[in-house]
Amino acid sequence: MTKSGVTIGAAAARSGCTPATIRFYEEGGLLPTIDRSVGGRRVYRRAEIFRLVFIRRCRDLGFPLEQVRALLDVMDGKGSCGAARSLVQAQIDSVRAKRAEMEALEQTLSGLAASCTDVCARGDVDDCTMMKDFAAAQADLGP
């Protein structure tokens, strides 16, 4: 039962990151310095892979790397639970705002497409109501 380690490829497969991304994270200090094999290859153990999965999950949840760094600090005991909670709350707010924006976009775009589908019989640009609607939202341009 030696501390068996795996190559960057295996770590990538297990964490859902690409090898290049993993190296990038290491360079950015999100991972500790990784041990190397005799041949100079990186050797990943459980703890590192866990950390990679954690990072990956945070990224999936939309956290920017800087905040992932802060969350890792919390995980490492270098920060308070409250700090993590407020990061998460901020992220919730941000996601909620983005979701609302997406809903509005979906509405607007659907409207554009619908007007086109209804009115434009052929593919003639001059008659395309959609392009007109695109422009219609454009308020006064001044003199």
Added chain:
Amino acid sequence: MTKSGVTIGAAAARSGCTPATIRFYEEGGLLPTIDRSVGGRRVYRRAEIFRLVFIRRCRDLGFPLEQVRALLDVMDGKGSCGAARSLVQAQIDSVRAKRAEMEALEQTLSGLAASCTDVCARGDVDDCTMMKDFAAAQADLGP
């Protein structure tokens, strides 16, 4: 009634872009070559400002510049209405997918925050259920 033109600052104010962004668009070919005053300053007229507003609106709707370019081609008569329609449809799909993703994120994050708020009395990391939950989603890491 000469063709009165405005400076880049005024064009920026009217279009909602910044001067730097406008120059960037010009360099990227989204705008035609802009006339210059005697002193070498860019002079914007109605058509250009209209174009800027159009670009701005497309960007607000989430279109990447490459697709904005395609939509501008349509507006310029260099593309079919059908082409524009399929771009818009693709954008709708993309926005819809993103919105769904945002909803899921909101759920997940809210769950994390709630578990923390319920259980964690103080700001002690060791007791923070949230950080545990972050980790909990992490499946088997292999040997």
Added chain:
DNA sequence: TCTCCCACCTCAAGTTACTTGAGGAGCAAG
């Protein structure tokens, strides 16, 4: 054992859509 090829290594540059900064010049007001 030899050879092959894939996975790995480093370093540099490219991507998107801009933003920021340095260094210099026009232009209108006081």
Added chain:
DNA sequence: CTTGCTCCTCAAGTAACTTGAGGTGGGAGA
């Protein structure tokens, strides 16, 4: 005529990676 704002160009910086060039290592098949 001097201030100070806006403008000019060119270069570099940003997030979060990805891609590519050029070179090494190591396990598998012949």
